[in-house]
Amino acid sequence: MPTSAPQRRLSIGATYNLRDIGDYPVAGGLRTGWGLLFRSDATRFTATADLTALGLQTVIDLRDAAEVTTVPTGLDALVPTVRRRPLDSRSLLSAVSVDAPDPLGDLYATLLRQRGPQLAAIVADLARPGALPALVHCAAGKDRTGVVIALVLSAIGVTDDVVTADYALTSNYLTAGFFAALPAESGAVDPVNASLHNARPESMAAMLHVLAVEFGGARAYLARHGVPVEAIDHLRTALTQ
Structure with a gap:
């Protein structure tokens, strides 16, 4: 755990978008704890004191x-x-029109509909006893990571407005230079198409709407795809200790 005052964004390694999801309100008067779950883009880490902390x-x-x-x-x-849980989003772009009013919202909803077992396995990984503190990351820490973190927060009782606000913070940190530097092999949605580089709260709100209307919410979605309710409850307890 960091010994200094908790911070939302962390400057460790060469990351642009490494963030702590602590101190978010959870139903029942709880709050997520600092230093338990992090989200990030991919970078080269070294054995620095900050990372060890x-x-x-x-x-x-x-x-x-x-x-x-x-x-x-x-x-x-x-x-x-370190668990490899490939969550292919770029192959789903064929089902999404980049000219649609909200292509990212459509993409995230498609991820929910077509990657249920993979998403459930990721949340189950985080719910394992002793799994925390944990870091979830992809190439940019925006799309794949955004969907996973939204599922986790929603499942433990964080309200939609807070989930969308956490997602939208990404837009503060991922610059045009970041996307321009992504290698061709990056699984980011599209390193060239700037219309897919934003992180508008409306996109995450659209996904959460589908989650509620089509699946009955995050807990029901995860249970439907094989995550025991007890595991979700354990994750809630672990993240709010």
Whole structure:
């Protein structure tokens, strides 16, 4: 755990978008704890004191094999458990019109509909006893990571407005220069199409609407795809300790 005052965005490694999801209100008067769950883009980490201070026990890497080879993070040597959970979003673009009013909202809804088992396995990883503190990351920490973190927060009782606000923070940190520097192998939605680089709260709100209307909410969605209710409750307890 960091010894300094908790901060939302962390300057560790060469990350643009490494954030702590602590101090968010949870139903029942609870709040998520600092230093328990982090979200990030991919970068090269070294055994710095700052990284060691995070005390990571688990890393969930949402990138595919080509991405991992192109940008190795070095976390395998620094964290007890690194799990590869490829969450392919770029292949789903064919089902989404980039000219639609909200292509990212459509993409995230498509991820929910077509990647249920993969998303459930990721949340189950985080719900394992001893899994926290944990880091979830992809290439940019925006789309794949955004959907996973939204599912987690929603499942433990964080309200939609807070979930969307957390997602939208990404727009403060990912610059045009960041996307221009992404390698061709990056699984980011589209490193060239600037219309897909934003992180508008409306896009996440659209996904959460589909989650509620089509699946009965995050808890029901995860249970439907094999995550025991007890595991979700354990994750809520672990994240609000």
